[in-house]
Amino acid sequence: MKKLINAPDAVVADSLRGMEAAHPDLIRVQYGPNIVIRKDAPVSGKVGIISGGGSGHEPMHGGFVGMGMLDAACPGEVFTSPTPDQMQEATKAVDGGAGVLHIVKNYTGDVMNFDMAAELAKSEDIEVESVLTNDDVAVEDSLYTAGRRGVGVTVLVEKIAGGAAEDRKSLREVAELATRVNANGRSMGMALTPCITPASGSPSFELGDDEVEIGIGIHGEPGRFREKIGPASQIAERLMTPIVEDLPFNSGDKVLVFMNGMGGTPLIELYVMYDEVAKIAQEHGLSIERNLIGNFITSLEMQGCSITLLKLDDEMTHYWDAPVHTPALRKGA
Amino acid sequence: MKKLINAPDAVVADSLRGMEAAHPDLIRVQYGPNIVIRKDAPVSGKVGIISGGGSGHEPMHGGFVGMGMLDAACPGEVFTSPTPDQMQEATKAVDGGAGVLHIVKNYTGDVMNFDMAAELAKSEDIEVESVLTNDDVAVEDSLYTAGRRGVGVTVLVEKIAGGAAEDRKSLREVAELATRVNANGRSMGMALTPCITPASGSPSFELGDDEVEIGIGIHGEPGRFREKIGPASQIAERLMTPIVEDLPFNSGDKVLVFMNGMGGTPLIELYVMYDEVAKIAQEHGLSIERNLIGNFITSLEMQGCSITLLKLDDEMTHYWDAPVHTPALRKGA
Numbered sequence: 001m002k003k004l005i006n007a008p009d010a011v012v013a014d015s016l017r018g019m020e021a022a023h024p025d026l027i028r029v030q031y032g033p034n035i036v037i038r039k040d041a042p043v044s045g046k047v048g049i050i051s052g053g054g055s056g057h058e059p060m061h062g063g064f065v066g067m068g069m070l071d072a073a074c075p076g077e078v079f080t081s082p083t084p085d086q087m088q089e090a091t092k093a094v095d096g097g098a099g100v101l102h103i104v105k106n107y108t109g110d111v112m113n114f115d116m117a118a119e120l121a122k123s124e125d126i127e128v129e130s131v132l133t134n135d136d137v138a139v140e141d142s143l144y145t146a147g148r149r150g151v152g153v154t155v156l157v158e159k160i161a162g163g164a165a166e167d168r169k170s171l172r173e174v175a176e177l178a179t180r181v182n183a184n185g186r187s188m189g190m191a192l193t194p195c196i197t198p199a200s201g202s203p204s205f206e207l208g209d210d211e212v213e214i215g216i217g218i219h220g221e222p223g224r225f226r227e228k229i230g231p232a233s234q235i236a237e238r239l240m241t242p243i244v245e246d247l248p249f250n251s252g253d254k255v256l257v258f259m260n261g262m263g264g265t266p267l268i269e270l271y272v273m274y275d276e277v278a279k280i281a282q283e284h285g286l287s288i289e290r291n292l293i294g295n296f297i298t299s300l301e302m303q304g305c306s307i308t309l310l311k312l313d314d315e316m317t318h319y320w321d322a323p324v325h326t327p328a329l330r331k332g333a
Numbered sequence: 334m335k336k337l338i339n340a341p342d343a344v345v346a347d348s349l350r351g352m353e354a355a356h357p358d359l360i361r362v363q364y365g366p367n368i369v370i371r372k373d374a375p376v377s378g379k380v381g382i383i384s385g386g387g388s389g390h391e392p393m394h395g396g397f398v399g400m401g402m403l404d405a406a407c408p409g410e411v412f413t414s415p416t417p418d419q420m421q422e423a424t425k426a427v428d429g430g431a432g433v434l435h436i437v438k439n440y441t442g443d444v445m446n447f448d449m450a451a452e453l454a455k456s457e458d459i460e461v462e463s464v465l466t467n468d469d470v471a472v473e474d475s476l477y478t479a480g481r482r483g484v485g486v487t488v489l490v491e492k493i494a495g496g497a498a499e500d501r502k503s504l505r506e507v508a509e510l511a512t513r514v515n516a517n518g519r520s521m522g523m524a525l526t527p528c529i530t531p532a533s534g535s536p537s538f539e540l541g542d543d544e545v546e547i548g549i550g551i552h553g554e555p556g557r558f559r560e561k562i563g564p565a566s567q568i569a570e571r572l573m574t575p576i577v578e579d580l581p582f583n584s585g586d587k588v589l590v591f592m593n594g595m596g597g598t599p600l601i602e603l604y605v606m607y608d609e610v611a612k613i614a615q616e617h618g619l620s621i622e623r624n625l626i627g628n629f630i631t632s633l634e635m636q637g638c639s640i641t642l643l644k645l646d647d648e649m650t651h652y653w654d655a656p657v658h659t660p661a662l663r664k665g666a
Contacts, residue, residue, distance in 0.1 A: 002525040002545065004602035004638060006564040011605060014565070018604030021611045022624050058600040192335040210335065231339040232347070264597040266634050267391040267661075269337035271351030272344060278354045291355050293660075295628075301599050301636060305337060328600075330663050 048094030063328030081109030087117030099127035099171035105150030138215030152308030153185030163319030189306030251285025263298030381427030396661030414442030420450030432460035432504035438483030471548030485641030486518030496652030522639030569609035584618025596631030
C-alpha cells in the first residue's frame, strides 16, 4: 500500500486539519468527535442541513459545507459510519431555530446512528427531519445495506436542499424537496480497479487485468456482474440502460447528468464518458439541462465512474443554479 | 491497460466532444486542428491569452478556457506538442485587436512550435508576446526539456494573467505580470505510481511496491531520486526544502500554496499533504495568503502530487482573487 498519509489511524484527522488550514473563510473543524461546520453556523432562521458518513468519499461530505449547501458534515473513519453523538453535536451546532435536516445515505450503520441522533436532538427540542438517499439501481440489498444504496444523488440532494434552505424555505419544504430529488434520481457505478483502505492495507476486492465490475458500490461492494472491459460507449450503455429503465426516464424529460469519478479516474476519461452518456440520453429523447462532471463522491483511489440521472422540475433547477460557496463546489460567490 | 476510452487514437477528440457537450455556455471546440475557444472570443479590446501542450494533463489547459483565464487552448495528442498551425489558428481566433499572449510550458516541442506560431501570427500583423514557464526545481535539463520544466506555476500564470487581461491591461502589462508570476513561482512533484499513455499501453516507468520517485516530471520524466515511501510529513519535506531554498523564499514572504494531485490521487490525501506543507511553510515564516488544492495539472492516472509555491505581490493577489468562470475553476460568477 502506497499512500500520501502519515499513518492509517491518522488519515481522517490529518486530512481534516488540512481542510481547516486551507478554508478558514468557509469552515471550522471540531475534533473528537470530528465535525466540519460552516463558519457562520448556526444561521439564525435558516434550516440547518447536516450529512455524514464514512470518510474516503471526499469531497463528500466535508467539501460541501458552506453557503448554499451543508451546514455541517460528520466524517466517520474510512468507510465507517459516524457516531450518534457526533451527529447530535452537529445537529446542535447548526440549529438556527428553524429545525435541522439530516441527509442520510442508505447504509445500515448510517441509518441507525442518524435515527438515534434525531431522537436525541428531539429530546432537546430541536425539530429534525431525515431524508434517505437510495438511488443506486445496481442491486437491491448489499453488503452494508437493506434496500438500495445511497450514492451520487446525495450530492445533488445536498446542493438543491442547500439552496432552498438558504432561501429560508421551511423545514417541511426543504425536506419535501430533498425527498423529491432522491425519488427522481437514479445512479449506477463501475470500477476498473479496487481501492485499498488505509486500515486494511489490502485491496477491497480483486479484478482481472482486463475486467471491470459493473454496478460496484462506493465501498467496493459487489455489483451486478463482471466482464471484459469494452469501449467507453459500451460501459456507458451498461450503466445508462438500467438507470433509464428504472424510474423510468421518458422522452421529453429534462435531466441533470452527474458524471462522477471514483477518485483515481482522470478527467480526460470522464469527458470521454460524458460524451457517450450525452449520446445515449439523446437517443432516449432526454434533454440534458444541467451537468456536473468530476470526482465528487469517491471511493479513495478507485478507478471507475458512476452516472447519476436526475429528472428535473423547475424548483430543482432553480436551486441547482443558486449560488454556492464550499471547498468543492462554487458558483456565483 | 484499463481505461474509460473508446480507442487510443480517439481519446483526445472524444474527450473534447464531451467538454463541448458539457459546457456550451463557456466554450466552443474546433476540430482538425483541435482548439478549445472561449465562447465569446475574440473579445474586442482585450488581450487574448492562449496556451497549449500535450493532452493528458486535464483540466489543464482546456478546462481553463473562459472568462477571466484563457481565451483558447491547443490540446496536442497525449503527451505530444500541439502543432504550429493549431497555435496560429488559436491566435487568430482570440485576437480582439489588443494582441495575444502565448503561455508556453518549457518543453522543447512546445517552445519550438509556439515560436513558429508567433512568427506566423506576426506576419499577419497580430502582436504576440510569449511567456515561458519553467518552475520545476527538480532537475535542470530533462527528457524533453532544455533548462527547467514548466509545471504547476502555469496554472497560476494563466489565472493571474487572465484576470489582468479581463481588466483590459495592455499586452505589455499582461506579459510582464505573467513573467513575474513565473519568476516568483517554484514547484516540485513526486509519484507513487507511473501512468500509462493510451498509445503505448504500458507504464511510463517502473517503481517498486514500496518506492516513490521524488522530482518526477508530468510526463513521467525521471526525478532526482527514488526512495522507500515515508510518511506524508517526509514527502512534504522532500518537496518543500528544494522549493523554499531555490528562490529563495524568506521569512515574512506572502505566498500562495498550490497543492496539486497528479490525477489518480484522492482528495483525502491531498489535504493530508496540505496540512504538512502548511506546517513547513509556518516553520519558514511564510504566510500562506491563498491556496489551491486539487487535480489541476495532471499526468493521466498517475498517483502522486506536486507543490507549487508562489511569492505573492499585491497585483498577483488582486488578479488571483478576480472572478473566473471556466469548466475547472470558478469564482464570483
